[in-house]
Amino acid sequence: MANSREFYWRRLHSLLGVIPVGIFLIQHLIVNHYATRGVESFNNAAHVMEGLPFRLILEIFIIFVPLYFHAIYGVYIAFTSRNNPRQYGTFRNWMFIMQRVTGVFTLIFVTWHIWETRIAAAMGADVNFGMMESILSDPFMLAFYIAGVVSTTFHFANGLWSFLVTWGVTISPSSQRISTYVTIGIFLALTTIGIRAILAFV
Amino acid sequence: MTATETMKEQKMIRFEIYRQDDLDSTPYMEEFEIPYRANMNVISALMEIRRNPFNKKGDKTTPVAWDMGCLEEVCGACSMVINGTPRQSCTALVDQLEQPIRLEPMKTFPVVRDLQVDRSRMFDSLKKVKAWIPIDGTYDLGPGPRMPEKRRQWAYELSKCMTCGVCLEACPNVNSKSDFIGPAPLSQVRLFNAHPTGAMNKNERLQAIMGDGGLGDCGNSQNCVQACPKGIPLTTSIAALNRDTNLQMFRNFFGSDNEV
Ligand code: HEM
Ligand code: SF4
Ligand code: FES
Numbered sequence: 001m002a003n004s005r006e007f008y009w010r011r012l013h014s015l016l017g018v019i020p021v022g023i024f025l026i027q028h029l030i031v032n033h034y035a036t037r038g039v040e041s042f043n044n045a046a047h048v049m050e051g052l053p054f055r056l057i058l059e060i061f062i063i064f065v066p067l068y069f070h071a072i073y074g075v076y077i078a079f080t081s082r083n084n085p086r087q088y089g090t091f092r093n094w095m096f097i098m099q100r101v102t103g104v105f106t107l108i109f110v111t112w113h114i115w116e117t118r119i120a121a122a123m124g125a126d127v128n129f130g131m132m133e134s135i136l137s138d139p140f141m142l143a144f145y146i147a148g149v150v151s152t153t154f155h156f157a158n159g160l161w162s163f164l165v166t167w168g169v170t171i172s173p174s175s176q177r178i179s180t181y182v183t184i185g186i187f188l189a190l191t192t193i194g195i196r197a198i199l200a201f202v
Numbered sequence: 203m204t205a206t207e208t209m210k211e212q213k214m215i216r217f218e219i220y221r222q223d224d225l226d227s228t229p230y231m232e233e234f235e236i237p238y239r240a241n242m243n244v245i246s247a248l249m250e251i252r253r254n255p256f257n258k259k260g261d262k263t264t265p266v267a268w269d270m271g272c273l274e275e276v277c278g279a280c281s282m283v284i285n286g287t288p289r290q291s292c293t294a295l296v297d298q299l300e301q302p303i304r305l306e307p308m309k310t311f312p313v314v315r316d317l318q319v320d321r322s323r324m325f326d327s328l329k330k331v332k333a334w335i336p337i338d339g340t341y342d343l344g345p346g347p348r349m350p351e352k353r354r355q356w357a358y359e360l361s362k363c364m365t366c367g368v369c370l371e372a373c374p375n376v377n378s379k380s381d382f383i384g385p386a387p388l389s390q391v392r393l394f395n396a397h398p399t400g401a402m403n404k405n406e407r408l409q410a411i412m413g414d415g416g417l418g419d420c421g422n423s424q425n426c427v428q429a430c431p432k433g434i435p436l437t438t439s440i441a442a443l444n445r446d447t448n449l450q451m452f453r454n455f456f457g458s459d460n461e462v
Contacts, residue, residue, distance in 0.1 A: 010418035011451065081421060082377040087286055088425040096374065096423035162422045168445025171438060 013073050014166045016066040017159050024063055025156055029149075029193050035200035039129045042200075046127060059118075071107045078103055095158050102155040109148030129201070136201045149194035157187035213238040215247060216258075216302035219266055221316045229313075233258035233302070234266075244284060244291035244305065245270055248317075268317040275431060278366030282317045283308055288371040290431055291317075308371045324365050327387035331410045335400040347398035360393040360439065362432040369436060372429035374421065381415035385426035388417055389439035395446070405462050408443075408450045417443055 034045040052058060078100035085093055116135060121127045136142045161183040164170040170179045217234040235258045236250045245268070252265040271277035273292045280291045283306040285299060296303070311319035337343060349357075363386055370376045370384035391407045394400040411417045417440065426436040453460035 004414050006414055007412040007416060007418035007447070008451070011448070077421070080377075080379045081374040082379070083374050084372070084425070088372060088423075088428060090424070090428055092422065092424040093374070096421055099421075165422050165441050166444055168441060168448050171441040171445065173435075173438065176437075176441070 009073065011166070013070055013077070014163055016070045017156075018163050020062045021067050021070055022156050022160070024067075025152065026190065029153075029190055029197065032197035033193050035129065035132070035197050042129045046129075050127070067110070071103070071110075074103045075107065095161075099155060099158050099162070102151040102158075105151045106148070106155050109144070109151060112144075113148065132201045136198065142198070142202060145198050146195060149198060150191055153187055153190040153194055157183045157190065160186060215242070215296055217247065217251075218302045218304045219316070220304075220306040221266065222307070222313045224315060225312050232263065232266075238296075242296040244282075244294040244296065244299075244303065245273065245280060247296060247303075248291070266317065267315040269319075276364055278321075278364030281308055281319075281366045281368055281371075282306065283371070288368040288429065290366065290368075293431075308367055310371045310376055311367060319367070321365065321367050324367060324370070324384075324386060327383040328365070328390060330383070330413075331387050331391050332403065332407050333387065333390040333394055335394060335397060336403060337399065349398050353396055356435075357393055357396045360389055360396075360434060363390060363393075363434055364432065366431065368429050368431060369426035372425040374423050374425065375419050380419060382419035383411075383415050385420075385430075385436040385440065387411075388420075388443060389434060389436050392439040392443055402462065404446075405450060405460060408447050411443065412447050412450065417447055 031045050031049060032042075035042040081096075081100065083097045083100075085097060117127055117131070120131075125131065136145060161170075161176075161179050164179050165176065170176045214235045215238050217236070219232050219234060220229050221232050222229040234251055234256075236247055236254075239246075248266055248268055255263050255265045257263045268280065268282065268291065270280040270292060272279075275290050275293045278290070281288060282291050283289075283304075284291065284294050285304050288308055291305075305317055307313045307317050307319050311321055311323065314320050337346075365386060367386075369386050373382070373384055375382045376384045388411060391411055395404045395407055420440050422437070422440075424437045427434075427438075430436055450460065
């Protein structure tokens, strides 16, 4: 990179992946999980979120700007690596590759998802149970949403592992091994929550 | 041709060598067959080719160029990619390699000729990160502070680096699209910052790896620690430096103790 601020941009990229984007992801998956309790519960929860004061400002500064900064810089990072799984087929090297693959896929999914829900809402559509129900009635979209959620939760959980390295929390090999197990647990938990919510609409 | 005939009864070792006449010329592959001897390593095989520079087809060719120094895996000069893995050719035993043995230069570096590469960028990086301890002055500074024995033990492991370049070759983020200096010089920063006298210039080294192509470019594939022939805990060094540089960053922003 031409400018000498690269280190700080990379640190910012890492931080934004967790705060606020990762935190928002957890919150979003949990709110969606209301769908498993029925149409009424989900719509109520969605309307509470919609009714938050300063909603547009919150959305812009807690979601869109950090997310797209992370995503666009992430694409740049992803395309400056030269993957070599044939020479080094280790678990960590595969995770490194998967972090980049799921990053790019998540960008496609999230952009589509925002278009289909949030932008549609700005155009006047009502975001509610019925909307998701009709989107997910298409088997292709159902598969796309499931893949999108798994890709995002994987990217977040594995990103949390490298976040802990980037910020100098896990230094020793044993602490890095333990955080691998913990982040696998987080991946499984968030994936379960996310997929249960999706299946509640079908 | 008689030479090939007499060798027929003998067990032969097959080589596929990727050759290149100079930096800009197109690489090509040349096959060789040389007579087997017990306990050969890749270098003794290359010496055999140099003695008798005929390729597998029996055509006379130029001897293959390569680099070497110590012949005991301490200088790092003889590194090349052997059957797909970057390693030292002096400790690559023919008996332990699958044939044909494929030899390629480490393409992370400019190729001088054949298997010989120019590792200058690593030495430039060591200069950039100030991988030394400045003690020169106009008067005798006297003995420095003592180093705790426990720290000496782990620092000794880091000091084994021979600048061989294998960890750069293994790293997915060291390539022509990036200016990442790679794991080896980073780990040297940890080594020199661990030294009680070296620590007196700690912030300068941290500042250097917070610049372009520095620590921020690591993506944690952790290939380096698998690849290093000296078993240097490179990823531990990198994570420890992450902690140090983050603290340095906060000191730079908010503190008044950012110099040393
Ligand atoms: C829901 C959205 C996302 C979340 C929650 C998220 C979260 C994270 C986290 C926590 C990290 C680890 C940071 C670190 O290593 O210190 C990370 C890294 C990364 N993210 Fe994302 N991310 C998201 C979307 C994206 C998108 C859309 C891309 C686009 C390609 C992307 C590309 C990357 C890349 C390449 C890395 C690795 C950075 C490195 O190794 O230095 N991410 N992400
Ligand atoms: S750290 Fe290991 S692999 Fe890297 S240059 Fe030094 S000795 Fe070679
Ligand atoms: S010749 Fe020195 S490491 Fe091989």
